[in-house]
Amino acid sequence: MIELRFHRALYAEKAVDEAVETFTRHASFERAAEPTHLVVRISGRDADREQRIAHELANFALGLTIKAGGAMSS
Amino acid sequence: MPVTFDGIPGDLVEVELDRGAMSLQVDETLYPLEAVYAAAYVFIDRCYVFLDKPSEGRIRVTLSGKKAKLEGDLARETVGEFANELLSCAWRAQIARDSRATIESVTARALSGARGAPSLDELEAFDFSEEAFDDPLGIAMSWEEKYAKKKKEGAAPAEEPAKADGGAAK
Amino acid sequence: MNLLQIRKPSTSFALPFKHRTVGKRVLITNTEGNFLLLQPDEFRAFAEGSIGRESELYKRLAERNFVRGAENQERMVERIQARKSFLSYGPNLHIIVVTLRCNETCVYCHASRANMDAVHTDLTKELAEKTVDKILATTNPNVTIEFQGGEPLVNFGVVKHIIEYALEANKKVGKQLEFTMVSNLSLMDDEKLEYLVKNKVQICTSIDGPEHIHDKQRKLPQASAHQKATYWIKRINQEYERIGLDPTLYHVEALLTTTREALPQWKAIVDTYVSLGCKALFLRPVDPFGFADKTGHRIEYPRKEYMHFYTSAVEYMLELNKQGVQILERFAAIFLTKILGGEDPNFLDIRNPCGAGIGQIAYNYDGKVFTCDEGRMLHEMGDSTFLIGDVETTSYRDLMGHETVRALAIASNLEAQPDCVNCTYQPYCGVCPVHNHKSQGTIFGRMRESTLCAVHKGIQDFLFEKLGEGDPATLETFKKWTTVRDRTHFLQSCAV
Structure with missing residues (x-):
């Protein structure tokens, strides 16, 4: 399992949600909300796949956040 | 294991190589978040980019290569190019603010000159019901709408007797 | 000399200006594009504001709007x-790729040509008509349709169809219409030439210098590409003369793509162009598009070496002009028109903002529409960032309102660009966001690392140095290079 911690000041929650939704077919996701972070835990078929999905998901969430005008836009 | 590259000061940018990835810590007072976003975006086609805030006023940017592990010359090149892009984006953010009026005016003139006026068919097909933009100051409102809204909020017209319990008369 | 060396800079004397040391002088420019080349002591007095109102220097500065209060x-x-x-x-420039097929194989082919059996890359007559309809919807009263490929002569039937359809359709909208064709000329024949001349189609080709360089870079199976091209250049020019056109104005235009191999050959290249009767030579560096991206290790070069090539060639051209030979360099003519003429010649790649979308559009053989030819070239390399629609489904106004068009208009605005915003050459320069995107991964680009910026700055440094030297013959030649003589013969009549 890999844990990604998206800082709320840097990532828009909607963007993280949409990214998780997009990758939901490729792995299992568990969400948790902390005061400063949005936490996403990824469980995939194997470690390599988990790593790849974590990387792609992070890029996707960052891209969506920037497109939306930043973490604070929403 | 922490690594330093020639010509990249450790107190401004900290570089750590770990499994083909590296992290740079960026001082937010020098590089605003919008510049970090812009530089990060430029790199998402060739790197996986992750942002974090290790402490107040610092942003950590983690880069890992998509095609090859970031190590040796490739790592130095990537971190150097990212630093250059970051500087460029920080300055661009500043001058975009400074020259906003000129940029907007030239862009608006160019695009309106190129698009021209809509045809009747296009006007007919236009969806006027869609909200085009937020209008907190009510600039796009008609006089009647604005007036009615104020009235609802308590801006009573002069002819109406002011109520004893306040409202606009206060 | 820079402002840090000025002991007591005045904040109230000068209007906003930018400066740069050029040779032994200091160049100053302002937003409206006026310039002055000052001696170092004149610049010091200007920056310190210690110039008497009656002095000749004050008058020169005031005339050009450099002095606060006298503007x-x-x-x-x-x-x-x-x-x-x-x-x-x-x-106003509408590039139609009528096919990707080409019978020549060029080492740098920016267009990513296809083999001659790739007939699926031919534009159909149906899509051609829709393309013309889109073109004539432009808000620009002047329209140039440029046939490109691949090799447009490979799909000549569709070229003819476009010309005839456009002439007919234009009767309703009355644009000032022109046609140009970019061809390697190897598939030209008398019948095609007769048609092109009769229909006033300007013809442009590529000449990469003397035969041995041209044929090494542009392979034509079982023949010399150079011999074919030069034969037809002469033949077309003769045809123009035969119908009574002034040969100094009407002749085949040729373009050079400068490769590493060409760099030491600057003299032979200029001589080749002069011997072919060409009056202009465009010393274009190679771009990172198409096959050039893969062959870069063989054909690319540091831009410092290019600038040596450029200045050597232009110095030689200036010498030839002194001897009465008419030959101009295109880059120099574009910049000089802006510097000396005070107007923009609307060269779309060196414009602020650039012409992507708002100045030119490229239409692919399959109906796809791009902001510019460079954007279309990238699409052929697998990057469709600059795709803005399709002739069948996207309206003209939607093409112009596309977010990519907006982004490019902003990204190529020099007021928004680090480095450019403070550059002395800002009034005359332009950037190419597609080039930036390809070479640096961002449409905004980083100018200090841009090969295009190095070329633009280098050329303008050279031109201002020559202007500063003040040689009367050079100044006379520069003036001629900025004199645009319209080729009215190529304008189609436009009755509505």
Whole structure:
């Protein structure tokens, strides 16, 4: 399992949600909300796949956040 | 294991190589978040980019290569190019603010000159019901709408007797 | 000499200006594009504000709107409007790729040509008509349709169809219409030439220098590409003369793509162009598009070496002009028109903002529409960032309102660009966001690391040095290079 911690000041929650939704077919996701972070835990078929999905998901969430005008836009 | 590259000061940018990835810590007072976003975006086609805030006023940017592990010359090149892009984006953010009026005016003139006026068919097909933009100051409102809204909020017209319990008369 | 060396800079004497040391002088420019080349002591006095109102220097500075309190605001506005007049209209250059097929194989092919059996890359007559309909919807009263490929002569039937359809359709909208064709000329024949001349189609080709360089870089199976091209250049020019056109104005235009191999051959290249009767030579560096991206290790070079090539060739051309030979360099003519003429010649790649979308559009053989030819070239390399629609489904106004068109208009605005915003050459320069995107991964680009910026700055440094030297013969030649003689013969009549 890999844990990604998206800082709320840097990532828009909607963007993280949409990214998780997009990758939901490729792995299992568990969400948790902390005061400063949005936490996403990824469980995939194997470690390599988990790593790849974590990387792609992070890029996707960052891209969506920037497109939306930043973490604070929403 | 922490690594330093020639010509990249450790107190401004900290570089750590770990499994083909590296992290740079960026001082937010020098590089605003919008510049970090812009530089990060430029790199998402060739790197996986992750942002974090290790402490107040610092942003950590983690880069890992998509095609090859970031190590040796490739790592130095990537971190150097990212630093250059970051500087460029920080300055661009500043001058975009400074020259906003000129940029907007030239862009608006160019695009309106190129698009021209809509045809009747296009006007007919236009969806006027869609909200085009937020209008907190009510600039796009008609006089009647604005007036009615104020009235609802308590801006009573002069002819109406002011109520004893306040409202606009206060 | 820079402002840090000025002991007591005045904050109240000068209007905003930018400066740069050029040779032994200091060049100053302002927003409206006026310039002065000052001696170092003159620049010091200007920066310190210690110039008497009666002095000759004060008059020179005031005349060009460099002095606070003496400015002529009306003239300032007029000059800026003249330089930005292109903003009032939409695209005038419309590039149609009538096929990707080409019978030549070029080492740098920017267009990513296809083999001769790739007939699926031919534009159909049906899509061609829809393309013309889209073109004639432009807000620009002047329309140039440029046939490109691949090799347009491979799909000549569709070229003819476009010309005839456009002439007919234009009767309703009355644009000032022109046709140009970019061809390697190897598939030209008398019948095609007769048609092109009769229909006033300007013809442009590529000549990469003397035969041994040209044929090494542009392979034509079982023949010399150079011999074919030069034969037809002479033949077409003779045809223009035969129908009574002035040969100094009407002749085949040729373009050079400068590769590493060409760099030491600057003299032979100029001589080749002169011997072919060409009056202009465009010393274009190679771009990172198409096959050039893969062959870069063989054909690319540091831009410092290119600048040596460029200045050597132009110095030689200036010498030839002194001897009465008419030959101009295109880059120099474009910059000099802006520097000396006060107007923008609307060369779309060196414009602020650039012409992507708002000045030119490229239409692919499959109906796809791109902001510019470079954007279309990238699409052929697998990157469709600059795709803005399709001739069948996207309206003209939607093409112009596309977010990519907006982004490019902003990204190529030099007021928004680090480095450019403070550059002395800002009034005359332009950036290419597609080039930036390809070479640096961002449409905004980082100019200090840009090969295009190095070339633009280098050329302008050279031109201002020559202007500073003040040689009367050079100044006379420069003046001629900025004199545009319209080729009215190529304008189609436009009755509505």
